[in-house]
Amino acid sequence: MVNVNIKFNGRDYLLACEDGQEEDLEKLTTQLNAKFNKLKADLGNLGEAKLLLITTIQIMDELLTVKSTLKKLKDHNTELEKKFKEIKILSEDYKENRDTEVRKLDKELSELKISIENNEKNYSEIINKVNNSINTFISKAT
Numbered sequence: 001m002v003n004v005n006i007k008f009n010g011r012d013y014l015l016a017c018e019d020g021q022e023e024d025l026e027k028l029t030t031q032l033n034a035k036f037n038k039l040k041a042d043l044g045n046l047g048e049a050k051l052l053l054i055t056t057i058q059i060m061d062e063l064l065t066v067k068s069t070l071k072k073l074k075d076h077n078t079e080l081e082k083k084f085k086e087i088k089i090l091s092e093d094y095k096e097n098r099d100t101e102v103r104k105l106d107k108e109l110s111e112l113k114i115s116i117e118n119n120e121k122n123y124s125e126i127i128n129k130v131n132n133s134i135n136t137f138i139s140k141a142t
Contacts, residue, residue, distance in 0.1 A: 008033050009048060035059065 006029040
């Protein structure tokens with residue numbers, strides 16, 4: 001523990017704090033003293049105890065406001081995380097569905113190619129038969 005001499009409301013106080021916390025303690029005391037002196041200037045000298053009470057109430061009000069805001073931010077963050085997870089699931093579903101659709105289209109394309117090849121083969125066979133029939137007819141006619 002380290003002893004720190006601070007000044008509050010025109011008086012010196014010796015306070016103890018952890019090693020390395022001296023600067024923080026001095027900053028906090030400066031802020032508290034500024035709030036206290038502003039209230040003293042605004043309200044007049046109501047007595048140190050009453051001014052300290054009002055200063056403490058104001059600080060607690062600020063603290064509760066900060067806590068409330070922090071809770072709202074945490075809740076908002078939780079909502080964002082939830083929505084992000086939903087988007088991630090939708091994205092994965094979309095990718096899976098897209099891959100399934102691509103495989104389906106690939107299969108249909110392969111089947112179509114086979115159908116075209118079969119049709120070409122059948123067409124060639126029909127043309128050959130017609131050609132042979134015509135040739136046979138011409139041979140018999142001559």
